[in-house]
Amino acid sequence: MNNHPLVRSIRAPLATPPIETLATHIISAIEGEYRGIVIHGMARFGKSWAIRYLIELAMWAPHSAYLTKVGIPKNHKRVDGAFFSLFLENFDLKLPERCSALDRLHRLRNRIIERCNEHGTNLCIIFMDEAQRLFPDDYEHLCTLDNEMTDRGYMLFVVFVHQSDFTSAVNERIYEGNPPPHVWKRFLMRHHVFKGLADSKAVEYVLNRYDECTEYPPGSGISYTKAFAEEAFSSGWRLTHHAEQLYAHAERLRRENKLPSPWTWPMKSFELCVNYLLTNIAKARKAFTGFSEDDIAKALFVSGFLEMELNRHTWSNED
Incomplete structure (x- = not known):
């Protein structure tokens, strides 16, 4: 019993009605050819549990897909190229000491395409945990990455997982207003409230x-x-x-x-x-x-x- 999953400090997630509802909304957005969906949920409601479950059990996706997660750290600012580095670190890619933002973008694009090919798919679903911490420029970088992927025949889909009871820092509320149309129409039109x-x-x-x-x-x-x-x-x-x-x-x-x-x-x-x-x-x-x-x-x-x-x-x- 000492090694039973229930006595471990980090336990495997189980399916719940809120997770299944979340999956349905993601599928609907993908089938509508959006490039993202915004998920709102309060702290400790099981958002991270849901992310783990959906990544580990990829059969829920409408087509074969490569799924991964990126956690967004809390920063007061991000230098040019740092956004792409968040992804590259997720892939355990070491960068040269001198690596331009454009080079990081290309390395990220190539790695995502490589992973998609390994999974026999052209769809990449990225869960962005703590997405309320994104800056306006981060969304612009996502648009650029989306363009790069689309030009090569691959679809990028981002699940922006927001904690709704956020700290109200400026960057954590930036897109409560009016984001640029090219950002809004790609990533922010579809919303879902994750409940208990x-x-x-x-x-x-x-x-x-x-x-x-x-x-x-x-x-x-x-x-x-x-x-x-x-x-x-x-x-x-x-x-x-x-x-x-x-x-x-x-x-x-x-x-x-x-x-x-x-x-x-x-x-x-x-x-x-x-x-x-x-x-x-x-x-x-x-x-x-x-x-x-x-x-x-x-x-x-x-x-x-x-x-x-x-x-x-x-x-x-x-x-």
Whole structure:
């Protein structure tokens, strides 16, 4: 059990309704021949989890595609050519001491094309995490890269993943106004709000992944739920049996603390809660048959659910 995926500090993502909705919006934008889509989501709602899942499970894409991720660092300024260096570092490419911005662009273009060819595709999907940190010139560089790719028969598509409760620095709000038409029409026309789990049905869907759609060790047929509650699982108990109970308890906590509705459950606190239930309560309890209200309360406390809910702003698009 010491090496089970659920006891690792960095755990593999599972499919969720918000991830599947995100994939649908990306596919729609690609099929509409846009070159990008802007994703808004609050902190700890599972945006990075979604990026990892979609890159690791590329079969969701409408065609074969090369998928990768670039994290945008927080800078007060970026010198000419530094934007392309962000990508090149992602590809582990070492640059000569003297390398012009144009040379970096060409190296990046060639590497993306090389990776596309390795994957047998002409479509490259790049997830830009923390995209609210992009500068206006960064979008111009993307336009140039898009032109270079298009001229050679390849399609660049960028998923701009923004944290909506940003710090409000000037560069983090720059395109709330009126970006140039060539930038807007390529990259910024399509938008999607990434939310949490909306109701008990969404909770049940994710819990079912633990029950039926996971396996460890590979080829064993042992799901994550079964691994930590084998006797109860063999007797017919499932994690999904607690979906309504879990959601109702979380909703009650919010209501008691005068937090507004409607709301959606951020993936961070949800995943921590479920992980604690399985790895600490179900695993440790002899003759385990299911979770009590006290168990749910303890797991929600350990996950920091209420603290996160009190701390975050309730965004207008949560409804």
